[in-house]
Amino acid sequence: MKIKGTGSAHPSLTLTNDMLAEFLDTSDEWIVSRTGIKQRQIMSDENLKDLAISAAKNALEDAGTDARDIDFIICSNVVNEYVTPSLSCLVHKGIDASCPCVDINAACSGFLYALQIAEAYQKAGMAKNILIVCAEEPTRMVDWNDRRTCVLFGDGAGAVVVTEGDDLKAIKVTNTSKTDVLYEQRCLEPTPFISKEEQNIPLQMKGQEVFKSAVSSSIKDITDVATEAGVALEEIDWFILHQANLRIVEGVCKLLRQDLSKFPHNVEFYGNTSSASIPMLLDEMNKRGDLKDGDKLVFSAFGAGFTTGACLIEWSAKK
Template sequence: MKGIKILSTGHYAPSKVVSNDDLAKVVDTSDEWIKSRTGIANRHISVDQNTSELAYLAAKDAIEKGKIDTAKIKYILVATFTPDDYTPSTACIVQKKLGLNDQEIMAFDINAACSGFVYSLNIIKGMLQKDEYAIIIGSEVISKLIDWQDRGTCILFGDGAGAAVVEGSDEHLFYSYNNSTGNEEALYCKGRTFNNISEGYLYMDGREVFKFAVDAINKSIQNLLSQSGLTLDEIDYVVCHQANYRIISHVYKKLKADPGKFFMNLQEYGNTSAASIPMALSEMNEQGLLKENQKIICVGFGSGLTWGATLFEW
């Protein structure tokens, strides 16, 4: 099969909203300082729902909106770096929550951080057979790994989940580009080791990540345009990982592109890592922005360092 078709989308964000003014009460910051540097105004924070619950609610939303025949679901893939547990996978927990334990399903997680959703699209594209469906979910509860006294990270991240139900298609074009380079210094969250049973907080070198991100987005877009023979003018939307307004605006200015092509909802959700792109697609779908045969580029970039992109038809 040549490509994939997205049948439906869904998303979920916890009800608790933490504004910039709320953060200014606990760290040395302000609404103006955060907005001017990131574009973020709010972020949703989970109180008692873990990653699998957010993933389940986003998947349920997508299934209900698309009136999906769940008997055709053969794969559940969850992209996350904040799983409930080391094992079982978040995807297996979602399978149970969806009531799909009595059918043959391959359920597994991947961790490519903020690139997780675009990696997942490429993985699933290579696995789907005719008349098979897959649920791809990006889900994160990053707040459980945040040091709320660290102004460099606590202002940026939020919790949420986005999902897409996809099927293989011979009629829909699909191009992908995925890459990585080992880097344990710019962006990381340390886990358990043999001599250290404590888990650390998320750390980010903002300047290094900014330089990496703008280069990764540009390279990813150019790679897909080269593969497809299309121009940026022929692309209807570019959906970047929702990390920072300055990163995205830097890219569209460098490309001399129409800012309207670059959808952003980071102002409401902040950086939700693997959840950000599917959440954005779901909101765009709800708003009626996505039309049949439109050409969409999704670009992810994050810890690893990982980056990549997909170009597909709606």
């Protein structure tokens, strides 16, 4: 498999830490020192489906691929306004595609899970060109009175078009059933037959436990894919990590004994955009011309579940 094109889309409203401090007991100093986040783009009047469609069109254009030549669409999404049809169906309509499509929810690790599914479809001969769209609005999952969670997140969409190739050198995904460290619950429609107590519980997080799991899983996953690919960590040009917290990125960098310049980050400007964060950052780097043919890229993500994933890619997008 190889990544042929990238795209992204962001909501228009910029929410700075100072704006948060106007209605929350928090400060720019606290948020920046604990997370690196200075601001985030968040949903106001937009719909997530429109952002997802926009990121998809952007990636198709970058790849030079017509939507009619896409054989399969995978959308990674945790929540959006529609329960059904799936977000991938809405994207399908928005880009005028003609292939099957499906949504997956592997929380913030969704991009890695989608890449692995895409590779499996290609290997099985079921699809050649696959569109992956990661679109997320975690700001609709949090309690905006809870300073421990709402300051961390932003919304956005990132997309890639993948086609056949030999760039993906190793990929792994994992899950350990730590379902209580990061979760949100919501009520379904009542029925005359339901008598159990149900309630909406906005996003709950055991921050320090998530932090430790994120650092240790990232280090293990990155080491595993590098070993499988037969590549030394020193040979890797870019470590593109899920953008949840700058301190997690710095912690992984330090423990892997690598130079921080190999760990690009944009969490300062977007916050944690769940599974959209890696394809959004990849698109930024691709459009800026950071990525050279032959560069070795590692993606590594972690999220609710507790899901994790990593892969190693040798970049050759425009060949």
